[in-house]
Amino acid sequence: MSLSTPASLRFRPLGIDTSAEYVVYMHAGCHICRAEGFAAQTRVAVSANERTVIATLNIVRGDLLGIDEASLSVSAQCALGVRAGVMLQFSHVPVLASASHVRAKVFGQTLDRAAMQAIVDDAVSGRLSDLHLAAFVTACAGERLTFDETVELTEAMVAAGMRLDWQRHPVVDKHCVGGLPGNRTTPIVVAIVTACGLVMPKTSSRAITSPAGTADMMEVLAPVDLDADAIRRVVDQTGGCIVWGGGMQLSPADDVLIRIERPLDLDSDGQLVASILSKKLSAGSERVLIDLPVGPTAKVRDAAAAERLTNRLIAVGTRLGLRVKVRQSDGRQPVGRGIGPSLEARDVLQVLNNDPQAPQDLVERALALAGDVLELGDAVALGGGLVLARDTLESGLAWKQFQAICAAQGGLRAVPQAPLCHLVDAPRAGVVGAIDNRVLARIAKLAGAPQSKAAGVDLLVKLAEPVERQQPLYAIHAEAPGELHYALSYALAHPEVIQLEN
Secondary structure, rough: OOOOOOEEEEEEEOOOOOOOOOOEEEOOOOHHHHHHOOOOOEEEEEOOOEEEEEEEEEOOOOOOOOEEEEEEEEHHHHHOOOOOEEOOOEEOOOOOOHHHHHHHHHHOOOOOHHHHHHHHEEEOOOOOOOOHHHHHHHHHHHHHOOOOHHHHHHHHHHOOOOOOOOOOOOOEEEOOOOOOOOOHHHHHHHHHOOOOHOOOEEEEOOOOOOOOOHHHHHHHOOOOOOHHHHHHHHHHHHHHEEEEOOOOOHHHHHHHHHHHHHHHHOOOOHHHHHHHHHHHHHHHOEEEEEEEEEOOOOOOOOOOHHHHHHHHHHHHHHHHHOOOEEEEEEEEOOOOEEHHHEEEEEEEEHHOOOOOOOOHHHHHHHHHHHHHHHHHOOOOOOOHHHHHHHHHHHHHHHHHHHHHHHHHOOOOOOOHHHHHOEEEOOOOOOOEEEEEEHHHHHHHHHOOOOOOOOOOEEEOOOOOOOEOOEEEEEEEEEEEEHHHHHHHHHHOOOOOEEEEEE
């Protein structure tokens, strides 16, 4: 077979999913590996269709690929837009200044704006490998990002993507730091706040390691995968939206860094602040309320950590022209009953419909947050937000507004129910002394959430509640027997998920 250039191979798709990482596959005996000295894990520039990506080389031994063929991970194939039989060209990767900046940070040096921008740009473009990015994330962990570096990282992350402009003021938003299952206040807050006349275009994320992100939950009720033009149309009609932000390139570096951070389980105040505020600035927000749950199994574990994070969020926001208010909230247990997209959607609809069965902790938490946003947006005088929020919910105006938003996004849907359910009972009588957020979230994920929308966990007790022996503590919902068995096996192996005290 003749090749168009000495450094080219014919593309053969293998359908290998490596998530967002770009990977190229070559046969160990191919002429390019021999001539160029490429070995496994070499970073290689791959070009086709006048596009280039930087990919990590994996060597194939055996007959999966011919010596004149190469394959790409699904993500790299999509980035290049290639089909079977297209010729791929290969070359060495030029020396990246950003890699030197990563090494400098590893050795404790302080990075300026230009260095941060180079790292962010190369992270978004795929020129930096996951190993480089893991080194950068690790070097920034703990308290190793200075205040100025946090500001510079935030600015660089905003500059790397698109930035929305709504031509209306003020634009308000809210964000939860996370770590608390079932804390699905956003749809309720958006409905209340926009019913009161404020502009709140809410772009939310899908779950990364949790049983449901806001976008996963909202997708049960209405379409969320809207482009920028559609979002503008929805906001023009209703004053707000609740959509997935992942398709709009709003601070795309944030998604890259989160993908690296989560498997490492590293917490960094600086990167968390940059993550949150870059998304808000990119979405065109001007005034932002941050819900910061604090609890032993939440993301923020204690009062001292909460205070440090609060101060940095406000200070960085102020430097960047963003008015930030932080509400520290109780993170000792899940909010509402449902954990998983459909179960959380059910809770939200109960609250918006003023259903007597609605979980009251979700009602009160959403009202407190909505009241803060109303005050932050000058819709009501300081101290009057909670009253206005409650009146808007109880009068039915919030429910009408939520229906209007769903209709503008594509129509309100019915909530699906899982066909399988298993109750987990109390092994003895006692009082609920502690609830492990992380273990409950894990059970919901093993049951299939968020991929299986109806899967998850229904929490049937709260802290300080007395329970009798064999009283149901929680219910596991699943769409397939295998997932139910998997989740139940894990749950039975972790009886401490709900601790009972005498």
